[in-house]
Amino acid sequence: MIPEREEKSFHMSPDEFRRHGHAVVEWIADYYSRIESFPVLSQVKAGEIRESLPANAPAKRESLEAILKDLSGKILPGVTHWQSPNFFAFFPGNASGPAILGDLLSSGLGVQGMLWATSPACTELETLVLDWLVPELGLPEKFLSTSSGGGVIQDTASSATLCAVLAARERATNYRSNQEGSRGKLVAYTSAQAHSSVEKAVKIAGIGRENLRLIEVDETFAMKAEALLATVKQDRQSGLVPFFVCATVGTTSSNAIDPVLEIGKICREYDLWLHVDAAMSGTAALCPEFRYLHGGLEYADSYCFNPHKWMFTNFDCDCFYVADRKALIQALSVLPEYLRNKATESGSVIDYRDWQIPLGRRFRSLKLWFVLRYYGIEGLRFHVREHVRLAQQFAGWVQSDDRFELAAPIPLNLICFRLKSGDEGNQALMDALNRSGDLYLTHTKLNDKLTLRLCVGQANTTERHVKRAWKRIQEEASALKI
Amino acid sequence: MIPEREEKSFHMSPDEFRRHGHAVVEWIADYYSRIESFPVLSQVKAGEIRESLPANAPAKRESLEAILKDLSGKILPGVTHWQSPNFFAFFPGNASGPAILGDLLSSGLGVQGMLWATSPACTELETLVLDWLVPELGLPEKFLSTSSGGGVIQDTASSATLCAVLAARERATNYRSNQEGSRGKLVAYTSAQAHSSVEKAVKIAGIGRENLRLIEVDETFAMKAEALLATVKQDRQSGLVPFFVCATVGTTSSNAIDPVLEIGKICREYDLWLHVDAAMSGTAALCPEFRYLHGGLEYADSYCFNPHKWMFTNFDCDCFYVADRKALIQALSVLPEYLRNKATESGSVIDYRDWQIPLGRRFRSLKLWFVLRYYGIEGLRFHVREHVRLAQQFAGWVQSDDRFELAAPIPLNLICFRLKSGDEGNQALMDALNRSGDLYLTHTKLNDKLTLRLCVGQANTTERHVKRAWKRIQEEASALKI
Numbered sequence: 001m002i003p004e005r006e007e008k009s010f011h012m013s014p015d016e017f018r019r020h021g022h023a024v025v026e027w028i029a030d031y032y033s034r035i036e037s038f039p040v041l042s043q044v045k046a047g048e049i050r051e052s053l054p055a056n057a058p059a060k061r062e063s064l065e066a067i068l069k070d071l072s073g074k075i076l077p078g079v080t081h082w083q084s085p086n087f088f089a090f091f092p093g094n095a096s097g098p099a100i101l102g103d104l105l106s107s108g109l110g111v112q113g114m115l116w117a118t119s120p121a122c123t124e125l126e127t128l129v130l131d132w133l134v135p136e137l138g139l140p141e142k143f144l145s146t147s148s149g150g151g152v153i154q155d156t157a158s159s160a161t162l163c164a165v166l167a168a169r170e171r172a173t174n175y176r177s178n179q180e181g182s183r184g185k186l187v188a189y190t191s192a193q194a195h196s197s198v199e200k201a202v203k204i205a206g207i208g209r210e211n212l213r214l215i216e217v218d219e220t221f222a223m224k225a226e227a228l229l230a231t232v233k234q235d236r237q238s239g240l241v242p243f244f245v246c247a248t249v250g251t252t253s254s255n256a257i258d259p260v261l262e263i264g265k266i267c268r269e270y271d272l273w274l275h276v277d278a279a280m281s282g283t284a285a286l287c288p289e290f291r292y293l294h295g296g297l298e299y300a301d302s303y304c305f306n307p308h309k310w311m312f313t314n315f316d317c318d319c320f321y322v323a324d325r326k327a328l329i330q331a332l333s334v335l336p337e338y339l340r341n342k343a344t345e346s347g348s349v350i351d352y353r354d355w356q357i358p359l360g361r362r363f364r365s366l367k368l369w370f371v372l373r374y375y376g377i378e379g380l381r382f383h384v385r386e387h388v389r390l391a392q393q394f395a396g397w398v399q400s401d402d403r404f405e406l407a408a409p410i411p412l413n414l415i416c417f418r419l420k421s422g423d424e425g426n427q428a429l430m431d432a433l434n435r436s437g438d439l440y441l442t443h444t445k446l447n448d449k450l451t452l453r454l455c456v457g458q459a460n461t462t463e464r465h466v467k468r469a470w471k472r473i474q475e476e477a478s479a480l481k482i
Numbered sequence: 483m484i485p486e487r488e489e490k491s492f493h494m495s496p497d498e499f500r501r502h503g504h505a506v507v508e509w510i511a512d513y514y515s516r517i518e519s520f521p522v523l524s525q526v527k528a529g530e531i532r533e534s535l536p537a538n539a540p541a542k543r544e545s546l547e548a549i550l551k552d553l554s555g556k557i558l559p560g561v562t563h564w565q566s567p568n569f570f571a572f573f574p575g576n577a578s579g580p581a582i583l584g585d586l587l588s589s590g591l592g593v594q595g596m597l598w599a600t601s602p603a604c605t606e607l608e609t610l611v612l613d614w615l616v617p618e619l620g621l622p623e624k625f626l627s628t629s630s631g632g633g634v635i636q637d638t639a640s641s642a643t644l645c646a647v648l649a650a651r652e653r654a655t656n657y658r659s660n661q662e663g664s665r666g667k668l669v670a671y672t673s674a675q676a677h678s679s680v681e682k683a684v685k686i687a688g689i690g691r692e693n694l695r696l697i698e699v700d701e702t703f704a705m706k707a708e709a710l711l712a713t714v715k716q717d718r719q720s721g722l723v724p725f726f727v728c729a730t731v732g733t734t735s736s737n738a739i740d741p742v743l744e745i746g747k748i749c750r751e752y753d754l755w756l757h758v759d760a761a762m763s764g765t766a767a768l769c770p771e772f773r774y775l776h777g778g779l780e781y782a783d784s785y786c787f788n789p790h791k792w793m794f795t796n797f798d799c800d801c802f803y804v805a806d807r808k809a810l811i812q813a814l815s816v817l818p819e820y821l822r823n824k825a826t827e828s829g830s831v832i833d834y835r836d837w838q839i840p841l842g843r844r845f846r847s848l849k850l851w852f853v854l855r856y857y858g859i860e861g862l863r864f865h866v867r868e869h870v871r872l873a874q875q876f877a878g879w880v881q882s883d884d885r886f887e888l889a890a891p892i893p894l895n896l897i898c899f900r901l902k903s904g905d906e907g908n909q910a911l912m913d914a915l916n917r918s919g920d921l922y923l924t925h926t927k928l929n930d931k932l933t934l935r936l937c938v939g940q941a942n943t944t945e946r947h948v949k950r951a952w953k954r955i956q957e958e959a960s961a962l963k964i
Contacts, residue, residue: 010861011794011941012579014511021507024583028590029496029503042602046830049606057614061858064580067851071587075848078603083592090600090820093842095592097494098546101506103589105553107796108510110565110577118572120524121560124531132539155637156840166686181690182664196816197841203816204648204839206688208663252820308842312493314589315844334678334685338572338734338926338935348528357686357839358638359679360575360790362797366557369549376543379492444820453820459493 010061020064027068028100035084035460039437042080049078080440085460088469089442091252091280091414092457096312102370103314106363113361116349117341123350126153126365129372130319136377137282137305138291140298143321145350151321152355153364157279158197159357160304160320163328165201165244168273168301170331172243178331182206187235189213190246191223193253195277198246211240220409221256221446223247229266236270244273247300249293250281253444254408254416254453257281257293264299276303279318280457283310284388284412287381293411301327310387310413310457311380313371317364320355329354383459387413390466391456397470403477407451414455416446423450425480432476439469492543502546509550510582517566517942521919524562531560562922567942570951571924573734573762573896574939578794584852585796588845595843598831599823605832608635608847611854612801618859619764619787620773622780625803627832633803634837635846639761640679641839642786642802645810647683647726650755650783652813654725660813664688669717671695672728673705675735677759680728693722702891703738703928705729711748718752726755729782731775732763735926736890736898736935739763739775746781758785761800762939765792766870766894769863775893783809792869792895792939793862795853799846802837811836865941869895872948873938879952885959889933896937898928905932907962914958921951 012020052074082093113122130151134144143149154160165188169177172186186207190198192214202212213235215228232242245267247258260276267274276297282305284290297303304320307313322328333354335344343349353359375383391413398404398417408416419425426443430452434440441454456466494502534556564575595604612633616626625631636642647670651659654668668689672680674696684694695717697710714724727749729740742758749756758779764787766772779785786802789795804810815836817826825831835841857865873895880886880899889898901907908925912934916922923936938948 008864010857010864012856014514017514017579017582018507018511020579020583021511021586022504024586025500025503025507028587029500031590032496032499041599044602046598046602046825046828047606049603050610053607053610057611057618057854058858059860061861062855064583064852064856067580067855071848075603075607078601078606079591079593080599080601082594082601090594093592093594095589097499097502098549100499100586100589100592101502101546104503104506104582104586105510107577107582107585108513109561110575110582110796111561112564112572112575112797116528117523117562119560119562119564120526120528121531121557124529124560125535125557128532128535129539136539156842158840158842162686162839169688177688177690178685179691181666181668181693182688184663184665186663196818196821200814200816200839203660203813204644204687206651206659206664208659209661211663252818314592315594315842316840331685332682334682336678336734338924339678340925343528346528357644357682358640358798360638360640360797366553370546372539373544373549374494374546375492376540378541379543382490382492442820443822 023068032083035081036086038081038084040081040084040086040440041434041437042078043437044078049074085458085462085465086439086469087458088454088456089440091309091455093308093315094310094312094459095314096371096459098370098374099312099314099367102367106366109363111363113363114353114359115339115341115344115351117343122363123352125369126352127350129365129369132372133319137285138294139303139321142323143303148325149321149323150325150350151319152352154318154320154356155316157277157304157306157318158200160318161197161246161275161277162201162204163320163332163356164273164275164302165205167322167328167331168244169205169207171273171327172241175330184208185241186243187211187213187240188244189215189228189231189242191215191217191248191258193217193221193251193256194246194248195252217256221251221254223258223263225259225262225266228263232266232270242270242272244275246275246277249276249278250412254446255281255412255414256408257411261296261299264296268299273301274299276300278303278305280306280309281412283307284384286377287384307368307371310384311371312375312459313368317368332356387456387461390463391415394454394456394466394470401474407446413457414453416444416451416453418449418451419477426450426452428480429476433472436472438472505550514565517563518568520563520566522563522566522568522922523916523919524560525919526560531557567940567944567947568921568951569940570936570938571922573791573937575790575797576792576794576941577796578853578941580852580856581794581796581849584849588848591845593845595845596835596841597821597823597826597833599825604845605834607851608834609832611847611851614854615801619767620776621785621803624805625785630807631803631805632807632832633801634834636800636802636838637798639759639786639788639800640682642800643679643728643757643759644683644686645802645814645838646755646757646784647687649804649810649813650726651687651689653755653809654723657812666690667723668725669693669695669722670726671697671710671713671724673697673699673730673740675699675703675733675738676728676730677734699738703733703736705740705745707741707744707748710745714748714752724752724754726757728757728759731758731760732894736928737763737893737896738890739893743778743781746778750781755783756781758782760785760787762788762791763894766866768859769866789850789853792866793853794857794941795850799850814838869938869943872945873897876936876938876948876952883956889928895939896935898926898933898935900931900933901959908932908934910962911958915954918954920954
């Protein structure tokens with residue numbers, strides 16, 4: 001007999017959790033207090049972090065204090081600070097206090113929302129919060145769960161695009177592609193400036209890259225609707241089956257806005273599934289003055305935007321809407337015996353596992369609910385407007401410096417600009433800035449020219465940070481040897 | 483001029499975060515302290531949670547206190563308590579103190595790990611921790627990142643299976659399927675007891691359900707290797723192209739263990755990609771006495787198990803390994819200009835975006851690192867062994883009660899059992915137990931008979947809980963009117 005077998009445990013008790021939890025909260029608060037003291041872009045060399053850590057897993061347990069010590073001493077130097085107000089790279093990937101705490105509660109509750117029955121609140125809060133956003137963003141009513149459609153949280157816009165492609169593929173094949181496989185006649189369309197996830201989705205879904213048309217763009221880098229129309233017609237004449245268009249509201253490269261209304265009319269006429277990707281820029285539609293971004297969505301079959309970009313809800317949180325939830329569910333539903341339950345069979349509940357690629361899902365709506373309530377729509381609007389104001393101000397500074405030029409329209413908060421002196425200088429300028437640790441920005445190519453991108457969207461970025469960024473850009477431009 | 487424009491903010495300051503963070507930590511600790519007082523399965527009706535909440539988003543900001551009050555009062559009744567020690571349903575979905583705190587730090591740091599360059603530590607810690615697990619689980623060396631393969635954290639085993647199918651599809655078509663699309667000759671294989679995610683992956687990848695063979699199982703519900711061989715031969719003779727097999731180590735239905743070694747030899751001979759899904763049961767291989775579960779993996783091209791099931795690392799955390807990382811990367815890589823960077827082009831770093839479906843990714847290895855260090859291998863082994871011991875004890879009790887029978891072998895911690903009286907009685911028994919709130923268990927069908935599943939794997943489950951579960955099962959069986 002082993003005495004007190006049940007009492008032995010390696011688990012952290014609730015009281016230990018209190019103690020360690022408070023320490024971690026303090027760690028995070030301290031991190032944010034001193035975040036501007038770190039180089040924004042990590043300056044470590046490849047392999048440096050790994051080499052600083054033991055080569056094998058610990059056989060014996062260690063204290064939380066020891067782990068936190070290594071976090072500060074060994075991990076932090078390898079972190080690129082996405083939450084720094086001096087982060088201007090890519091699109092933002094924002095966290096915020098209420099989001100972090102909502103997400104902490106999601107981890108703590110640790111529920112699975114694959115079925116309504118496995119945690120009804122996980123499903124119902126998600127449905128509600130996504131319905132909340134429909135009028136606030138000026139989305140069409142068909143996207144409401146109380147209408148024919150509904151919303152679901154995906155991890156990323158990439159996954160949302162894939163789900164849209166799959167639903168479109170099924171619809172276009174009279175719901176045969178899941179049974180028979182893809183058959184090589186389907187053709188998808190997006191702009192030459194669209195996100196790489198469209199190509200990835202088309203490959204994954206067995207459509208084939210050869211059957212994705214990258215439609216040319218106009219001088220604003222937006223899809224030419226007439227070029228789309230011509231290509232669709234031509235493909236039809238060739239005996240192919242056009243089935244899917246992805247339009248972008250705010251491309252990653254330059255924040256170009258595709259003409260959704262015109263594209264939508266073409267999709268309606270030719271029975272194409274229209275998916276609209278507004279990953280970052282969709283958030284701006286919270287403000288009435290930017291709601292025009294969602295014009296034409298009445299023609300869309302699906303739509304997504306990412307609160308984890310510009311709506312201060314930490315990753316992962318992509319809101320994906322469909323106009324006809326049946327098409328999506330039919331594409332993604334598989335019901336094995338071990339998941340059968342009365343609620344599902346009643347047909348009166350949503351089982352979100354049928355709205356996504358994975359089966360399991362965490363309680364992600366909590367963080368979004370926390371953000372929407374803690375900021376209120378007024379708070380979110382305030383920060384969006386401030387970011388746009390600062391970006392426009394920055395654009396003015398660029399225009400007033402003869403060495404630089406703007407490289408694309410600036411509808412919102414992304415400035416594409418460059419030294420007029422050519423690619424080499426721009427590359428050197430970007431490298432110098434990022435190496436300095438004072439700010440982090442990235443590049444793209446527009447009209448085949450290397451172009452710097454500065455996105456004003458990090459939650460904590462204020463006028464002071466944007467001014468300093470511009471000052472540092474001017475300084476490094478002056479110091480260039482080229 | 484708007485005075486103090488920069489100073490206005492709706493964000494939570496670091497000091498507010500301290501205060502609210504401590505409150506949330508206390509909320510979670512209190513939750514775990516009283517978790518046994520809640521009905522395990524939420525007893526709400528469809529729509530009840532939604533109806534208790536406002537129909538529209540708040541225009542004005544609210545306090546965190548107000549949100550937490552609604553969490554306790556309105557959300558909690560709709561939660562099914564996956565972290566209750568009386569949760570015996572499905573497979574477990576475990577959180578733990580160190581995992582929750584590691585995940586909190588991931589939310590707080592808020593970094594993106596899509597590229598090595600976007601946060602080197604996020605990539606390097608993940609690679610290291612997945613390498614750590616290779617020897618601890620008795621996995622073949624080819625799965626090490628320092629060899630030809632490597633590991634990556636996926637959200638779920640469903641996504642891992644899909645990635646495996648995609649890599650296999652590309653390899654089998656000489657890397658043409660991404661370009662040309664799926665072409666209808668490829669055939670995949672898994673057992674009739676395999677997880678529904680295999681069917682889902684085959685549909686998504688454009689292979690088609692018609693081209694998935696569900697191989698028959700033996701009396702232990704494990705795949706019959708000779709039936710696989712016969713089917714592969716027959717398909718080849720029909721001009722089809724067998725390309726992929728998913729073997730399962732611990733099926734969801736009954737924890738059956740497919741004969742991986744025999745299956746592997748067939749895969750080797752016929753050039754089939756072998757993926758092994760050990761979602762829950764893989765964790766057991768931490769203990770030398772259960773390492774036999776991973777026998778035959780030297781023949782596998784890919785493998786996954788879920789620390790978010792039985793290794794106390796909260797969702798989402800699936801560890802996915804490949805033997806040849808080039809095949810996976812070639813299947814999933816797309817490199818647009820805005821993601822180009824020197825580190826990627828040097829070829830000396832891992833960019834995990836090429837190992838998964840989405841582009842973005844959070845710092846998920848932190849929680850796994852916290853768990854491995856806080857428990858140590860000794861701690862994880864202790865709890866696995868204790869769960870297995872309790873499950874075997876429970877099986878003995880079932881055998882000693884004439885009304886019941888065991889329905890499948892019990893290699894580890896899942897007991898499949900039923901009343902001998904037939905489906906109606908078993909359904910009524912399960913419903914009564916789940917309605918009582920005292921425990922939660924789910925069902926499957928084995929040999930076409932409704933069978934109850936009781937999985938001893940929730941982190942906090944001890945002998946007391948399993949004893950009480952059996953007592954309640956006996957009581958409700960006695961009270962049955964059938």
